[in-house]
Each structure stands twice: as structure tokens, then as C-alpha cells.
Amino acid sequence: MAQIKNRLTPFFENISFDREDNELILNFGPQHPSAHGQLRLMLHLQQEQITKAHPDIGYLHRGMEKMAENMIYNEFMPTTDRMDYIASSSNNYGFALAVEKLVGLEVPRRAKVIRMMLLEINRIMSHLFWLATTALDIGAMTVFLFAFREREYLMDIIEGYCGARLTHSAIRIGGVPLDIQDSFLLQLKTFLDKLPQNIKDYEDLLDTNRIWLMRMEEVGHISKELSLSWGCTGPMLRASGTAWDIRKEEPYELYDEVEFSVPFSDKGDNFARYRVYMQEMRESAKILYQTIDMYWACVKNNQTELMAHAPKYISAPKLDIMTQNYSLMQHFVLVTQGMRPPVGEVYVATESPKGELGFYINSQGGPYPYRLKLRAPSFWHTGILTDLLPGHYIPDVVSIIGTTNIVFGEVDR
Amino acid sequence: MRAYTPKDNVQAKPYYTDRFYVAPQVPKQAVESDEVFAADLEAIKAKFEVSDAYIQVGQMVVYIHAKDNYGVLELLKDELQYTQLTEMSAIDWLAKENKFEIFYQMLSMNKRKRVRIKMFIENGQAVNSVEKLFRSADWSEREMFDMFGIEANGHPFMKRILMPYDWQGHPLLKTYPLQGDEFAAWYEVDKIYGKEARDIIGPELRDPARVDRYDSDRFARLGHEVPKGTVITGDEPKIEQSYQEEGGVFMIKKFDKESSVVIDDPQR
Numbered sequence A: 001m002a003q004i005k006n007r008l009t010p011f012f013e014n015i016s017f018d019r020e021d022n023e024l025i026l027n028f029g030p031q032h033p034s035a036h037g038q039l040r041l042m043l044h045l046q047q048e049q050i051t052k053a054h055p056d057i058g059y060l061h062r063g064m065e066k067m068a069e070n071m072i073y074n075e076f077m078p079t080t081d082r083m084d085y086i087a088s089s090s091n092n093y094g095f096a097l098a099v100e101k102l103v104g105l106e107v108p109r110r111a112k113v114i115r116m117m118l119l120e121i122n123r124i125m126s127h128l129f130w131l132a133t134t135a136l137d138i139g140a141m142t143v144f145l146f147a148f149r150e151r152e153y154l155m156d157i158i159e160g161y162c163g164a165r166l167t168h169s170a171i172r173i174g175g176v177p178l179d180i181q182d183s184f185l186l187q188l189k190t191f192l193d194k195l196p197q198n199i200k201d202y203e204d205l206l207d208t209n210r211i212w213l214m215r216m217e218e219v220g221h222i223s224k225e226l227s228l229s230w231g232c233t234g235p236m237l238r239a240s241g242t243a244w245d246i247r248k249e250e251p252y253e254l255y256d257e258v259e260f261s262v263p264f265s266d267k268g269d270n271f272a273r274y275r276v277y278m279q280e281m282r283e284s285a286k287i288l289y290q291t292i293d294m295y296w297a298c299v300k301n302n303q304t305e306l307m308a309h310a311p312k313y314i315s316a317p318k319l320d321i322m323t324q325n326y327s328l329m330q331h332f333v334l335v336t337q338g339m340r341p342p343v344g345e346v347y348v349a350t351e352s353p354k355g356e357l358g359f360y361i362n363s364q365g366g367p368y369p370y371r372l373k374l375r376a377p378s379f380w381h382t383g384i385l386t387d388l389l390p391g392h393y394i395p396d397v398v399s400i401i402g403t404t405n406i407v408f409g410e411v412d413r
Numbered sequence B: 001m002r003a004y005t006p007k008d009n010v011q012a013k014p015y016y017t018d019r020f021y022v023a024p025q026v027p028k029q030a031v032e033s034d035e036v037f038a039a040d041l042e043a044i045k046a047k048f049e050v051s052d053a054y055i056q057v058g059q060m061v062v063y064i065h066a067k068d069n070y071g072v073l074e075l076l077k078d079e080l081q082y083t084q085l086t087e088m089s090a091i092d093w094l095a096k097e098n099k100f101e102i103f104y105q106m107l108s109m110n111k112r113k114r115v116r117i118k119m120f121i122e123n124g125q126a127v128n129s130v131e132k133l134f135r136s137a138d139w140s141e142r143e144m145f146d147m148f149g150i151e152a153n154g155h156p157f158m159k160r161i162l163m164p165y166d167w168q169g170h171p172l173l174k175t176y177p178l179q180g181d182e183f184a185a186w187y188e189v190d191k192i193y194g195k196e197a198r199d200i201i202g203p204e205l206r207d208p209a210r211v212d213r214y215d216s217d218r219f220a221r222l223g224h225e226v227p228k229g230t231v232i233t234g235d236e237p238k239i240e241q242s243y244q245e246e247g248g249v250f251m252i253k254k255f256d257k258e259s260s261v262v263i264d265d266p267q268r
Helices: A064-068 A074-081 A088-103 A109-138 A141-162 A184-206 A210-216 A224-229 A270-300 A318-323 A325-336 A377-383 A394-404 A408-412 B035-047 B066-078 B136-148 B184-193 B195-201
Strands: A024-028 A040-046 A049-056 A344-352 A355-363 A371-375 B050-056 B059-064 B084-093 B099-108 B113-122
Touching: A040 A394, A064 A074, A064 A371, A074 A088, A088 A109, A088 A344, A088 A355, A109 A141, A109 A184, A109 A210, A109 A270, A109 A394, A141 A184, A184 A270, A210 A270, A210 A394, A270 A394, A318 A325, A344 B050, A344 B113, A355 A377, A355 B084, A355 B099, A371 B084, A377 A394, A377 A408, A377 B136, B035 B050, B035 B059, B035 B066, B035 B113, B059 B066, B066 B099, B066 B113, B084 B136, B184 B195
Parallel strands: B059 B113
Antiparallel strands: A024 A040, A040 A049, A344 A355, A355 A371, B050 B059, B084 B099, B099 B113
16 A cells, blocks of 8 residues: 555654754653553653653543443442552542432441441552552562562452452442451451561661662652642652641541551652551551451441442342332332432542542432542642652652552543 | 423433422531631632532532632632642533533641632633642643633643543533544544545444454454454354363363362462
């Protein structure tokens, strides 16, 4: 076939590269192993120093908000898995909580305990994944293998609960679909007992490692003002001197009943973020120990309900559906037509492992949300690279992207 | 009288709608019921016009004029300690009243309060950029422009952010179709190679779930495997199929259940 001239005139490809000021424009990505997804960075370079950075996103854009506007509420739950696919239960939870607040549902206590267990397991999974990949980017292969080994245990536990390893869909609007399996608590406890030693192993490998320190300390410094201005949340914000954890400040579920502290640092550099992540894993373990006791208390008090009782919005338990006519009819209506929440709007923020995960839902009383806005923390953690990277050198880009902990399922939605 | 359905709303329609169903409201409280919010609202009202304000699900919602958005956010940031712009975007009300509703979700960490500032703009009207106050608005406003076509005056880089730069249309508008039309199959062919190449290249296949059972080059024929490139015309070649459950696994000649170990605990 004859070659026909390419008629596309893309926006950035036609930048002139021969410039008088010796400035080089480097395309970092969109396929780059340390970008943890499809991130394209356009870096303006003077020698090896970055003078201007322009993150380009959207390679994983699936239009989730548009999808949500054309789905019934329960249908959207598996889609939320695909946002932050490293810790998908926390996305499920954020969405479920938003709808519950909109409708005004009260979730049974046992379901709350199970949800908290899932959320904290997801947090540890996510932080282990972060540690593994960031250490790998910087060259610490051993830490990668260690952390993935531990993460695998957690994924096995989750797989035993919901059958999936990454895309859990383990939380429903109004509660959880299943009670935890028999081996769950035993496996979890075995893992938690080992975890402090595991974390110590990672820290022994990294804390005094010269390469790690040189790549981390005094690199990627985010000031408190910048982190607030860019809407940073989660470890990004806490490592820059703001001790703000939504679990603590605006408690949801039973977080006001458990004891844990919020690690934070004033330093604001990569190393501070690394320390915050490590400390948060320990705090999550602390919460998980307490949830195990809370679960046994639920068993003791015979609190067996797992889903909220709200016939207008939530299907009855399976036993009722199979034995009672009216429950079956209601279930049929809820599956085919979907629930119709009241007219109104709600914004609910939860503390996902990456930061503040918010769901804004505007309901007009129909079975589909009129508008659903996903507030994903990684979106702004990517945006901040614009202001963060200038002044740094090319190798720093890798460690900075690593410590921002961005996941592109969430950035692009 | 027949219920009114907007003609330019191409979104999915509910499976069933009861015409006489009146949806309940999410309860609203008066702002006076919360001291902190009441004080904040007073401060806003002292300088700007507020058309409506209430508390819904624990957060204050304040309706302001579109021209005041920068001023109100500046007041919230500098004097009322709302230090973060958590989120902002728009809602499409074009079918109903030819307007967009814009919301700014603000967070005060000192007061542990969240406020939603809302305003209406006409179709085609631009908003004032708040990027100078909150850097997070840089990307939020670009996303809003990308998704709704609402421009922000004074924004340093008003370009698309999620969609490709040469995209046409704004996906989150209610008028934006859910699927491409019949011409969509030729868009990229025409653009890259020109119309004259249509015969050579053929239309783009836009159905992601499409499986061609006669194409043994590009599709696996599960259960009916044939060598790659086999020409299949109509008659399916007969494939012998057998299941493990019926006759056991053929590779294992002798399986002693007693002497084998089953691992229950994967972590051992």
C-alpha cells in the first residue's frame, strides 16, 4: 500500500526541538516502568536539571463518571474496583458509604467490623505494594520480593473472603454480602503477629542504606502551603506537616472506638513520606487487632445481621427471598429497576490508603445518579508534579513519582 | 397529559418509571442549627449576595452569584480557614433550564467542617478561575473544561486533560451520545489516511466484544481449536472433546488419594 502522509497534527509532537537556549524536552513515558501506569511527563531540561514539568494524563480514562450516570447504583460497585485497583475495597467502601449517607441507612455493627477489617487489610496491602514498587524503582530488589511475599498472604485472605485478589467488590451498599470465613481471623492474626518483624526487616534494609537515603532525603520537598494548595491528602499531606486523617477527624464506621495514632512529619521530603507509610502499616495492624476483638464481641452478643434493613433500598436476606413472596418481589424490583434514593446531594470523604477518596452524588430521585463525581486523591498528587519537579534532576523524578504513590486507574478514572 | 421528556437527553432511561411517584427529599437543616456554619454564613453574607443556604448531610451548601466565586473563595480561604479546595466540578442542567451548576467543595481542617459553594452559569458563560487561590483548581478547571466545555477566565493553561487534545465534544454533557454513530468507524481512517484509503483499510471495528468465528487468525476458537489460518467456511470441523470429570485426567495414570497431602492453610 502506498504511504499516505499522516494528517494528524497532534498538540505536543510539533514542538521545535532545536532551541537556542539549549533546552531539551524529554518525554518521560507514557510507557515507563517507574510511572506506575500510563503517565507521560514532558520535562524541560537544562543539562540534567528540570526547569519545567508538564504531566500528561488520560491514557487510562474510561469515563467512569459517565458510566455511573447510566447505571443503577449497585451496578456501579464493580466499576469502583477499577479505580485504585491496589486497594479496591476502599473504593467500594467510599461509594457504599456515600449512597448510605444519601439514603440514610444504618449498617449493622457486625458488617461495620468486617468492613473495617477489609479496609485496613487493603491499607496494608496498598502500602506494601507502594514500598515494593518504590524500592524496586530505586534498585532495592530484596525489599520488593519481601513486601510482595507479605502482600500475597493478605491477598490470599481476601481471596478466601470474596474470591477475588485485586477487584474485590467485597462491600455492598448497606453492609457486606458475607460473613468472614472460618480461617479468616486465624490467618489474619498469624499475619499480624509476623508483621512487626517484617516491617523491621524492610527498615533494616532501607533505613541505613546509603543509596536509599541519598535518593530519599532532601528530595521532593513539599512545603505545607503547597500540599494544602494542591489538595494533597493522605500520607502526602501528613508528611508535609498537617496531621489530618479523616478516620480520626471525621470518624466513619467504628473508627472512633479504636485506638490508633496518626503518624505525621514536618520534613515533607521523600524520606518523610516513606516513614509515614511504614508507621501507618503499624497503626493499621493495631486497628486490626482491635477489630478482631470487636468481631468476637459481635459473635458473643449474637449480632448476626450483615445488611441494613431497608426494604425500599436493600434486598432482604437470601433466606427471606427464597421463602417469602414479598421479599422476592422486592428483590426483583431492586435488581431490575434499582434503588431510587431521595432527591438531594451528598459528598462523602473517606481515608483511602492514597488519601481522601470522595464521592459526590447528586440524586434526582431516579434509579441512576444524576451526577457522580469521583474525587480521587492521586489526581492531585499527579498534578503537584508540575510544581514539585522543577529544580530536581532526572533520577529524582523516579523517586518522587514513587513516593507520591499514584495509581492511574484513579487518576484517569 | 404526557410526562415531559427532554429530547436532547440521550442518556440511559430507567427501565420503569411510575408517573405518580414523588421522590422524597434528603432532609435539609437550617444553617442556624450549627454555630460554626452560621458564623461562616454571616461572614459571607456581609460581603456577598447569598441566594440560598442550608445544611445537608452535615455540610453547608451556599448558593452564590457566579461573578462572586473568586471573592467568596478568597474570603473562605483567608478569613474563614477553609484551606483546601477538595473538589470542584459542574452539573449539566442544560435540558431543564439551559444552565450549568458549579460546585466548589471546601474543607476547613481547623474547624473540621466542609462547605459546598454552588452557583449557576448560563450555557456558554465562562467562570472566573480560582487557580490563583488554590493550585488544585488548575487541574480541576481543566477537567471541567474537558468534560463540560466550561472555560475558566484567567486560567494559565486551558487545555483538555483527560481526553485527547484533538477530541471533539464534551463527554459529561447529557447530550453526548453513549455510543459512536455509524460514521465513527471511518473517523480515524479518514483523518490519518484520507477518504481514498477507505477501500484498502476497511471500517474500524468498534465492538469490543466482537468475535468472528470464521477468523482463525485473530480469534481463539475455544473448544473448537484449529491450526492458525485455517479457512473455515460454514461447516464446523468436528472436535473431539472430553472432560476430566468424566474419565479422569489422562496424564495421571495412578492417583493415590490416601498418600497425597491436601494443603488447607496456604500460609502454613
